[in-house]
Amino acid sequence: MNPTYTPSPGKILMLLALFLLSFQANAQKKNAGYQYHIRKAAGPITIDGIMEDTWLKADSASNFFMVLPMDTSRAKVQTQVRMTYDNNNIYIIAICYTNGPGQYMVESMKRDFNFVKNDNFIFFLDPFDTRTDGFSFGANAAGGQWDGTMYEGGKVDLSWDNKWVSVVKNYPDKWIFEAAIPFKTIRYKKGVGVWGINFSRNDLKSSEKSSWTPIPRQFPTASLAYTGSLVWDELPPEAGTNISLIPYALAGVSKDYQAKTGVAWRKEIGGDAKIGLTSSLNLDLTVNPDFSQVDVDQQVVNLNRYELFFPEKRQFFLENGDLFANFGYTDIRPFFSRRIGLNAPIRFGGRLTGKLDKDWRVGLMDIQTGESDVASSPAENFGVLTLQRRVFARSNIGFMFINKDATGSATPGNQYNRNIGVEYNLASSNNLLTGKLMGIKSFTPGLKGHDLVAAGHIQYLSKYWTMYIQDQYVGKNYTAGVGYVPRVGYNKISPLLLHNFFPKSGGILSHGVQIMSNYYFDENFKRTDNESTLSYLITMRNRSTFTLSAVDTYIKLLVPFDPTNTGKTPLPIGTRNHWNTIDAQFVSKPQALFTYLTEVAYGGYYQSGSKTSVTAQLGYRFQPYVNIAVNTSYNDLRLPQPYGNTNFWLVGPRTDITISNKLYFTTYVQYNGQVKNINTNIRMQWRYQPASDFFIVYGDNSTPSPFMVKNRQLVVKWTYWCNL
Known part of the structure; x- marks a missing residue:
């Protein structure tokens, strides 16, 4: 353990609470x-x-x-x-x-x-x-x-x-x-x-x-x-030989107009195999996988100081994916599969996942990528081992080891990265009490000390009360080479308290008051930033909801930051900012043909500026064949020079047409004013038999003004699921 790290009082209390509550977790099934x-x-x-x-x-x-x-x-x-x-x-x-x-x-x-x-x-x-x-x-x-x-x-x-x-x-x-x-x-x-x-x-x-x-x-x-x-009435029959082959064939054409290159043609084959080693343990193999048919990410206007998170959608990584992807917290993920294969091609890989018995789950993964000239990335090997042991009624202890090794030429300090971690997940038999305690250590060339993570939380969730407290420590040298950890070098305390009221009659089903905070400190427990929110939540009997919130924000910059995220001169380290925001959100009843969400927020911003945000999500359905949705946001930033007044539009209309439950057409257009890009994605999927598909996917990116196509591509892909 790092001798410079001392657990906070909150973490010690959390440890004691989880230890005591574990004895209450071994109750009979409800x-x-x-x-x-x-x-x-x-x-x-x-x-x-x-x-x-x-x-x-x-x-x-x-x-x-x-x-x-x-x-x-x-x-x-x-x-x-x-x-x-x-x-x-x-x-x-x-x-x-x-x-x-x-x-x-x-x-x-x-x-x-x-x-x-x-x-x-x-x-x-x-x-x-x-x-x-x-x-x-x-x-x-x-x-x-x-x-x-x-x-x-x-x-x-x-x-x-x-x-x-x-x-x-x-x-x-x-x-x-x-x-x-x-x-x-x-x-x-x-x-x-x-x-x-x-x-x-x-x-x-x-x-x-x-x-x-x-x-x-x-x-x-x-x-x-x-x-x-x-x-x-009898023991379930054995599944028998359980081997599935899922080959694919792909043909595609693309052109990069910005680079002024010629037309590029693609002809690829590859596939996956699923082998049931036992009725509860599965081996997944892949060779030259392609994920061109995966749905595109929903774009957002990024006014955040840290990297955004986008979920994994690729089929190979999904079965028993929680063994790998859910170790840790949403902002402390030692393993994040989207780090693999997005900037360099996956050559081959294997995953062994499933249950050994009622109490043990296992996950073992090894993936080899090739070199990427575009991303200047060497060939790399990714290995992950995770074990999970059930304890008490519904709790478990998990272990994870992650190894990333460069198998080609690598820059100094980037030859390898390793993480080893353990966590205890508490879940009472009636689900009223849940919690976690975890610790992780990283190993990176040239970095020693301050390379630990220690975190935990406990939650009580009843009809009337929600009580939650979380504590995190992430050392400044902690490195998750295959993870998602957008921030390091901090202590964080996050409490939440919610109380609900239930009227016996009238249009309101429930209403309640919620207060929550995120307080960040450096490794010496000096405050760096915090955000506290006081909210009033109303749920109507028709399932529509209304939320009114007041937010208090304080930020001391630890790295230079451009508050518009457009490449302008950043504010220097140490800049202090404090502002308040009022936010109102209404979500319509889901049973209408026309549904909508509206949210308006107004308040301060960096450098004593102001920010107005308007968000709308509109949907209309022509049952059951057509569903139209539009996601829109508008941000108006008013700041002193050199930033001035800036506004960003984000508009994303999407249309899903379902001729049947086997034939789908999706058109998704996204205009992002912050990055000055229009992205278009059109996809046809025909499920000609269970789990076997034929895809036609078109995509392009363009500049909005003057309108000019940056690049475009067309892909035709066939997959077939064959059980042996």
Whole structure:
């Protein structure tokens, strides 16, 4: 340990609290008494959205509990679920009754829809019944599919994509979801006869969210702490040989008008392989991967002093991705996969991920990149090992080792970077108490001392109260060569307190007061900056929300910074700034065809200046085929010279057209006035069979005034998922 580092009082208190609370975490599963007995199918099942006689012989789960708007009664909108299985698939059918006449509400038939803005049925599988990770499947009322992996007890990563089939059929008084999930699609342990299970229904017409098992309203229906039990009449059959080959072929053409180069042609082949070493342990291999079909990042106006974060969307990195990506905090990530392969091509790689048994999870990754002349980057090898051991009811201890080595020519000090870390994640059986303690050390040539990270938090979340405190220390020499750590050399304390009130009648469902702060200090505990926010939050019974906030900001610059982020003369180190801001935000009810979010903020800014910000997110749906959305922001900065008055527009219209739940067209145009760029991305995706796609993707970048194309490209890509 670094002898110059002394834990803060907050961290010591947090350590004691987590230690004491661990003894309360080993409680029995909350909803263990809610059992669904699944029996082998009495006959063949056809996935067509029709209730066949075979289904009548399966048990039924119904009489759901209301979660929203309140969690004190049974659901008014009825849902009935039945499950069965054969040697190859798990089958599920959900009859979603509607509350009187009227059209269902969906955005489109596109995959992985927004839960809040769609009538939907979703279910959650926890094959090990650990209440920490699992799988989620479902669909909206128009047949748009939803699938994802689950992590941290109730979060769903919708970037995961796998092979399964479903159909939704609409009737005058109901809609029916029917699906077949191959055993090869999910990961489970041989010999485990009780899984975690829950069913969730979102009905916008009645503004009601419901669940098969009772769940407190402050938690999502995805909360695995509140699953019931899926009891098998026989042990689930083995998945058998589970090997999938996913080759791709690509052809493309591009031209860089700024560099005045000729037309460049692309012809590439490559692919992935998925090998099920056991029913719960998977080996992913990739050779010459291509990610040209991945959705583009949403641009933002960057007035931040530190690097922005954009999420990983590439399929290869996603299964069991939480083992790698969620170690640490959002601003302390020792591993961030987007560091790999964006500036240099990935030549090949492998990932071993999954469960060894009910208590142990493992992740092992090794990736080799080639050299990049454009980014002046040498060939590099990235190796990661992560282990996770479940303790008590839902807590775990995690370990991670990260190694980055230059395998080609490298500049001095950049030959390697290594990180080693350990963390303890607390999650009580009822999810009211959660927390974390973590420590990381980096190893970098030429840097010694002040290379540690120590952080932790604890949270209490009930219907009426949210109490949270976090403490972080990041040494000035700490280096995460494959991570996302935008700031080093600081101590940070972040408290939050929220209290909710629930009127018994009227249009307001809940309202409450929240106060939160982020205080930063240097390594000698001298204050450098802080931001404190006092907010009043109102939620209406129709699910619209209103938030009014007052923000107090103080910043002492530790590095030179141009407050416009446009390359002007930066303010010097040590410049002190203090200002206040008032912010108001309104989010409309999700069940309307036209939805919107508006936010207006006005206050001070650097150098005794001022900043006015207006944000709008507009959406309109022509159900179920067309969904139009526009993201817009306007920032007006008024500063003394040499900065003067500056304003930035960001406009991003997007149109999703879904001919069916297998054929999608997306057009996304983004104008960013700060970087003076117009980006256009047009994509067609045809899912000609489960998990197999044909893409046509067009993209270009242009200067807005005078309008001039910088570069453009067209790519045609074919992928095929083959199970051996």
